[in-house]
Amino acid sequence: MPELPEVETVRRGLVPLVSGRRIVEADGHPSPKFRDAGAAIGATITGVDRRGKYLMLPLDDGRRLVIHLGMTGQLRVHGAEHPVDPYVRAWWQLDDDRTLALRDVRRFGRVAVVDDDLSGLPTLAALGPEPFDPAFDPDALWRSMRSSRSRVKTQLLGQRVVAGVGNIYADEALWRAGIHPGNRTLSRVGAARLHPAIVAVLLEAISRGGTTLRDYRTVDGGSGENQHHLDCYGRAGQPCARCGTVLRRIVVDARGTTFCPVCQRR
DNA sequence: CGCAGCGCCTGAAGGC
DNA sequence: TGCCTTCAGGCGCTGC
Numbered sequence A: 001m002p003e004l005p006e007v008e009t010v011r012r013g014l015v016p017l018v019s020g021r022r023i024v025e026a027d028g029h030p031s032p033k034f035r036d037a038g039a040a041i042g043a044t045i046t047g048v049d050r051r052g053k054y055l056m057l058p059l060d061d062g063r064r065l066v067i068h069l070g071m072t073g074q075l076r077v078h079g080a081e082h083p084v085d086p087y088v089r090a091w092w093q094l095d096d097d098r099t100l101a102l103r104d105v106r107r108f109g110r111v112a113v114v115d116d117d118l119s120g121l122p123t124l125a126a127l128g129p130e131p132f133d134p135a136f137d138p139d140a141l142w143r144s145m146r147s148s149r150s151r152v153k154t155q156l157l158g159q160r161v162v163a164g165v166g167n168i169y170a171d172e173a174l175w176r177a178g179i180h181p182g183n184r185t186l187s188r189v190g191a192a193r194l195h196p197a198i199v200a201v202l203l204e205a206i207s208r209g210g211t212t213l214r215d216y217r218t219v220d221g222g223s224g225e226n227q228h229h230l231d232c233y234g235r236a237g238q239p240c241a242r243c244g245t246v247l248r249r250i251v252v253d254a255r256g257t258t259f260c261p262v263c264q265r266r
Numbered sequence B: 001c002g003c004a005g006c007g008c009c010t011g012a013a014g015g016c
Numbered sequence C: 001t002g003c004c005t006t007c008a009g010g011c012g013c014t015g016c
Helices: A004-018 A035-040 A138-146 A152-157 A167-177 A188-207
Strands: A023-028 A049-051 A054-058 A064-068 A073-078 A088-094 A099-104 A110-114 A248-252 A255-259
Touching: A004 A049, A004 A054, A004 A073, A004 A099, A004 A188, A023 A035, A035 A088, A035 A110, A064 A073, A138 A188, A152 A167, A152 A255, A167 A188, A167 A255
Parallel strands: none
Antiparallel strands: A023 A088, A049 A054, A054 A064, A064 A110, A073 A099, A088 A099, A248 A255
16 A cells, blocks of 8 residues: 555656656546546646655646555556556556556546646645654644544544555554554653654655555566565564564554554553 | 545455 | 455545
8 A cells, every 4th residue: 555655756766757748648547536637638747746645746737647546556657568457547648658657456546637626635635744844743743633532543544634644654653652543642742752753664664665565566666675674564463573562453443453552552 | 524434446365 | 176255445425
């Protein structure tokens, strides 16, 4: 599941391949989630930005091509010849005869061409601060979680407290901070631990090119390396790296959740 | 307005 | 071996 570190890795790979390229042809799967791809025909891509898990490709006409990878999305840039692939949901032929292709087996991804109106993308419109923005600090984290009584992990996954955290890095950050994922309140002390844990977990994953569990791939088809450095996610039944207690699996907000019952007490 | 619940989607994995 | 069931989960939408 591509989260911020995976999307950032894809972004960095895309920059030299699509910046300055004009889109000469494009098309998308008929589903409303992909059919907007063709709306970018004729525009030139002027860069590759990212907000949370959303790739934002500014176009020279003032609009932006928004791409979300969902669960299984992969972006590749092919040469003039590329294999027929039934899972390509959207593609953009560039003026250098290469093609940017979004492959997404489960169609949880999303393509949109937007101007200033983000009403069709409510999560993006209400997206919280980037985790590396100085405005996102322990006090801001505490204040934004203070008004909600949802579980701490649910709030992290909601994209409003901070942008870009998904299931893997939520589990990792909460484990590192020693906070139970099912807590409904976050103390100031807890926020002072959770904030640096979120930032560090994401930065470390970016430095390793993201976490490849199954579908995530870099633009050149490679895998990330962070899956070899996970302390918590997916390790239920194995000993906690900090205290040796067997990690437990529970369900929080309908998502598989791993935590240490000793390090992360309610 | 916040939030819980549901649906989307299909390959992989497990059970028998 | 092969069929069937269950599971994975980010986000948009609906309704309370």
